Amino acid sequence: MIQVKGIHKSFGENHVLKGVDVDFRRGETNLIIGRSGSGKTVFLKTILGLHQQDQGQIIYDGEVLSEMSKQRSKKLRQEIGMLFQGGALFDSMTVAQNIRFPLEMFSDMTKHEMDERVKFVMNRVRLEGADSKFPSEISGGMQKRVSIARAISMSPKYLFCDEPNSGLDPETAIVIDQLIHEITHEFDMTTIVNTHDMNSVLEIGDHVIFMKEGYKVWEGNSSEVLKSTNQDVEEYVFKSKLFQQVRKALR
Amino acid sequence: MITNFFEGIGAYSVLMTKVFRKPDRWKVFYRSTIKEIQLLGIDSIGIVVILSVFMGAIVTIQTAFQLSDDPLIPTYYIAMATRESITLEFSPTVVSLILAGKVGSNIASSLGTMRVSEQIDALEVMGVNSANFLILPKIVAQLFFNPLLILMSMFLGLWGGAMAGDMLGLIAFQESISGYQLEFIVFENVIYGLIKSVVYAFIIGSVSAYSGYTVKGGAVEVGIASTNAVVRSCLAIILSNYVLTDLLLN
Numbered sequence: 001m002i003q004v005k006g007i008h009k010s011f012g013e014n015h016v017l018k019g020v021d022v023d024f025r026r027g028e029t030n031l032i033i034g035r036s037g038s039g040k041t042v043f044l045k046t047i048l049g050l051h052q053q054d055q056g057q058i059i060y061d062g063e064v065l066s067e068m069s070k071q072r073s074k075k076l077r078q079e080i081g082m083l084f085q086g087g088a089l090f091d092s093m094t095v096a097q098n099i100r101f102p103l104e105m106f107s108d109m110t111k112h113e114m115d116e117r118v119k120f121v122m123n124r125v126r127l128e129g130a131d132s133k134f135p136s137e138i139s140g141g142m143q144k145r146v147s148i149a150r151a152i153s154m155s156p157k158y159l160f161c162d163e164p165n166s167g168l169d170p171e172t173a174i175v176i177d178q179l180i181h182e183i184t185h186e187f188d189m190t191t192i193v194n195t196h197d198m199n200s201v202l203e204i205g206d207h208v209i210f211m212k213e214g215y216k217v218w219e220g221n222s223s224e225v226l227k228s229t230n231q232d233v234e235e236y237v238f239k240s241k242l243f244q245q246v247r248k249a250l251r
Numbered sequence: 252m253i254t255n256f257f258e259g260i261g262a263y264s265v266l267m268t269k270v271f272r273k274p275d276r277w278k279v280f281y282r283s284t285i286k287e288i289q290l291l292g293i294d295s296i297g298i299v300v301i302l303s304v305f306m307g308a309i310v311t312i313q314t315a316f317q318l319s320d321d322p323l324i325p326t327y328y329i330a331m332a333t334r335e336s337i338t339l340e341f342s343p344t345v346v347s348l349i350l351a352g353k354v355g356s357n358i359a360s361s362l363g364t365m366r367v368s369e370q371i372d373a374l375e376v377m378g379v380n381s382a383n384f385l386i387l388p389k390i391v392a393q394l395f396f397n398p399l400l401i402l403m404s405m406f407l408g409l410w411g412g413a414m415a416g417d418m419l420g421l422i423a424f425q426e427s428i429s430g431y432q433l434e435f436i437v438f439e440n441v442i443y444g445l446i447k448s449v450v451y452a453f454i455i456g457s458v459s460a461y462s463g464y465t466v467k468g469g470a471v472e473v474g475i476a477s478t479n480a481v482v483r484s485c486l487a488i489i490l491s492n493y494v495l496t497d498l499l500l501n
Contacts, residue, residue: 048376077378088369102377105275160376 001026002047002158002190007056009046016042018214026190029181029204033195034211035236044162044194078106081151083161087143089135096131099149106154121149125179141172152183159191165200177203198237201225263461269382283388291354291389292396298353299346303404306345307411310336315421326422330430337408343444344492346404347451351484355459358389359480362463363473390456397452398445405444443499450495454487
């Protein structure tokens with residue numbers, strides 16, 4: 001579980017996060033939604049520790065992030081898997097080398113054990129046969145799957161995903177969403193997904209928070225989001241014609 | 252501008268303190284260093300060969316042109332003067348300046364691309380000291396291979412000078428060799444150049460890496476960083492050449 005308590009973050013005069021409180025539960029896919037500029041990415045990076053908060057606490061399973069020793073903090077990093085918006089695969093390495101990289105850096109596995117682990121996660125994300133290809137030789141959807149495979153290779157306790165569906169066709173986006181959802185439950189991880197995609201919200205949103213101008217303005221789950229009476233959420237969710245039709249049908 | 256300069260020096264120093272740490276895994280570090288030696292060192296051999304041979308030939312022709320008017324000056328002095336020019340300045344400095352262009356832009360653009368495509372963030376999230384993991388092998392590869400390239404350049408420069416002198420009838424090949432050996436002092440003629448080459452290697456590796464690693468933005472900024480890497484490295488080489496020449500010769 002990750003608890004966020006009263007987080008504030010500013011960049012110079014720009015006050016981006018204005019006191020966000022939220023609990024992200026283990027074994028659930030936690031989604032952060034909101035318009036561009038609402039502070040989602042800064043929020044995600046602050047939870048990850050890539051930005052230092054100005055006020056407030058981030059608590060990983062009872063341990064306050066800012067109070068951790070350097071060693072513990074480094075150890076925590078190895079318990080985190082991250083799926084970046086663009087994949088962030090190392091382009092000088094093959095698919096298998098990308099997935100193997102965290103194992104080589106941080107595990108004490110033998111070569112054979114690493115091979116087995118790489119094979120396992122590749123099968124898990126349905127990437128069989130792509131091991132010797134370079135990231136530039138595979139599709140965007142496959143790159144996302146490699147990125148997921150790399151993120152879960154160390155069996156992380158926490159998974160962070162920044163816009164996992166950006167640049168993907170709707171069908172592939174659903175596949176990626178389902179994969180994130182499946183592995184979250186399968187490996188009992190605390191997963192936080194930053195997204196704009198309402199399909200993702202409906203598909204995998206065990207827990208959804210809506211952010212606006214640095215505040216958390218709504219919290220619920222995927223079925224509650226369509227029934228929300230919060231004006232900001234309504235404006236965001238029912239902006240598209242498709243969802244306006246859905247609302248009509250619901251009413 | 253002055254504030255920016257000092258901020259840059261500060262940021263560069265902070266980055267270097269992150270670079271010079273114990274690697275997380277020696278095996279991975281060793282493998283990366285070998286890869287960098289291939290990319291930054293061995294792949295530069297071609298340009299160093301061509302540059303050095305022609306540089307030696309040109310220096311010989313120029314020196315012969317200056318000295319041939321006076322019949323009292325023995326022709327082997329052409330070779331001696333060529334040797335001094337090649338070993339003291341041309342090979343260490345000019346070759347390093349060329350390598351600052353080739354290697355420096357390579358380092359800056361590869362790190363800059365990794366920065367804008369979030370590959371460096373990915374390393375940080377995993378708990379890898381990205382500065383140490385990415386930059387240290389490049390600096391070590393440079394420190395190891397640049398002196399070898401400079402040694403090779405000295406040899407080829409002298410050989411090119413002797414060949415050109417012989418082919419153009421300015422000085423016989425054997426006489427060039429005798430001239431090269433006359434009053435040859437290992438420290439002055441080789442070690443001096445190698446000391447410079449080590450300093451230049453560090454400058455090329457670290458300054459270019461700083462330019463690439465600190466990129467913010469996109470493709471345009473990566474291009475700017477690549478240009479900055481070359482300009483900054485060349486300036487630093489020229490300035491350090493002035494200091495080193497004074498220190499080593501006086």
